[in-house]
Amino acid sequence: MRAKLTTRKIWTTAQLNAIGLDYRSINRVVEERSLHRVERGVYVQTPADDRLLLRALARNRPRLVYSGPTAAHLYGYGPME
Helix, strand or coil: CCCHHHHHCCCEEHHHHHHHCCCCHHHHHCCCCCCCCCECEEEECCCCHHHHHHHHHHHCCCCCCCCCHHHHHHHCCCCCC
């Protein structure tokens, strides 16, 4: 099962269910630190850098707009502060 988790960096609960993980299994994988829960229904592989976390949030919130230092970071203009 762990091998299947390496096929992508961002997962939704539905995608995890599709590979055979129920909510108990998902919680166990999070406790083992193989996945990190970003917010309800969205998980990322660990360790997760800033860009991956922001991409995960954007996936779950399509109307999310980044500005200022966050947007600059996403475009490669330096670290977020």
